[in-house]
Every structure is written in C-alpha cells, then in structure tokens.
Amino acid sequence: MSISTDEFRHVLSHFASGVTVVTTWDAEGRPTGLTVSAFTSVSLEPPLVLVCVDHKAQSYPALRASSRFAVNILAAEHRAVSERFATTNADKFAAVTYQPGPLGLPLLPEALAHLECRTVSAYPGGDHTIFVGEVESAQARQGNPLLYFRGSYSRLFPLRRRGAPRQAERRS
Numbered sequence: 736m737s738i739s740t741d742e743f744r745h746v747l748s749h750f751a752s753g754v755t756v757v758t759t760w761d762a763e764g765r766p767t768g769l770t771v772s773a774f775t776s777v778s779l780e781p782p783l784v785l786v787c788v789d790h791k792a793q794s795y796p797a798l799r800a801s802s803r804f805a806v807n808i809l810a811a812e813h814r815a816v817s818e819r820f821a822t823t824n825a826d827k828f829a830a831v832t833y834q835p836g837p838l839g840l841p842l843l844p845e846a847l848a849h850l851e852c853r854t855v856s857a858y859p860g861g862d863h864t865i866f867v868g869e870v871e872s873a874q875a876r877q878g879n880p881l882l883y884f885r886g887s888y889s890r891l892f893p894l895r896r897r898g899a900p901r902q903a904e905r906r907s
C-alpha cells in the first residue's frame with residue numbers, strides 16, 4: 736500500500752515543530768538561507784544536529800558546497816521572517832538584519848537561539864539531503880518559540896505543571 740503525497744503531507748502536518756532559518760554563504764560570498772522545520776538534535780558527544788534540505792531549494796547548492804551552516808531558531812514574533820525565508824527568489828536578506836556569528840556565518844541576531852555547525856556528513860534522503868553538522872558555537876536567549884502545526888503558525892501554550900494550583904486558586 737502506498738500513500739499519496741497529499742496524504743503524507745497532511746499526516747505529517749500533525750507533528751508540531753519549531754521553525755528555523757538555515758543560513759550559509761554562497762560561492763559569491765552572499766548570505767543565503769531557507770526556512771527549515773526538519774531540524775533535529777542527533778548526538779550529545781560529539782554535539783551533532785541535522786537539517787533536511789530539498790534539492791529544489793535555491794539555497795541547496797550553497798549548503799552542499801559550503802563546509803558550514805548555521806541554524807537560527809525563530810522566536811514567536813518571527814512569523815514574517817519565516818515567510819520571507821520560505822519564498823524562493825525573494826531578496827531574503829534585504830529587509831532582515833544579519834551579522835557574522837563567532838564562526839563567521841550569517842546569523843539573524845534576533846533569533847531565539849543560534850547554532851553554527853561544521854558539516855560532517857551529507858546523506859541522501861529521497862528528494863532531500865540530510866546535512867549533519869557538528870555544533871561549534873551556540874547561544875540562546877530568553878523568549879518564546881515560533882511553532883508550526885497543520886500548516887499554520889502557532890505559539891506555546893504551556894500546560895500547568897502537575898500539582899500546581901490553577902490560576903484562580905493561586906490568586907485567592
């Protein structure tokens with residue numbers, strides 16, 4: 736039994752994820768990047784993460800050619816940044832502030848967290864490539880993440896901790 740692309744997309748959309756922008760420099764020294772939700776931690780020692788990138792993405796050749804990439808984890812207020820970096824042909828960096836990180840990769844300074852990685856493997860994954868990176872520099876700040884669920888952007892709504900009083904009980 737096989738599954739259609741539409742069904743596959745629909746089912747996968749039920750897995751809520753954070754949203755990142757993966758960046759690098761292209762061969763001409765210009766910043767390039769795309770919105771990526773297929774981002775996962777892989778190993779603690781050594782510290783490894785992976786991102787999956789579509790071969791059709793304009794940023795793909797640069798990611799393939801570069802020996803490094805950065806992952807910018809977006810904050811709840813960065814929906815427009817996600818939309819911009821999910822649009823091929825847009826001049827993505829024109830209206831977005833970026834600055835070189837400790838390893839020199841183009842980072843979005845407002846992001847919730849940054850990881851700068853050295854590409855250690857690139858595995859075939861159907862129409863995507865799975866880039867595994869060793870994290871060489873990482874920082875995070877306080878804030879809430881941007882989420883993506885069933886094709887829509889969302890934000891965290893934390894559950895009450897078990898045993899913690901309800902809001903009304905806390906006030907009385």
Ligand SMILES: Cc1cc2nc3c(=O)[nH]c(=O)nc-3n(C[C@H](O)[C@H](O)[C@H](O)COP(=O)(O)O)c2cc1C
Binds near residue numbers: 787
């Ligand atoms: C929330 C969200 C998550 C996405 N996740 C991925 C992903 O994990 N991998 C990928 O290759 N494309 C992903 N995309 C699609 C790319 O961001 C999109 O195709 C983009 O236009 C590629 O830009 P480029 O062609 O300029 O490189 C995602 C898009 C959105 C809106």
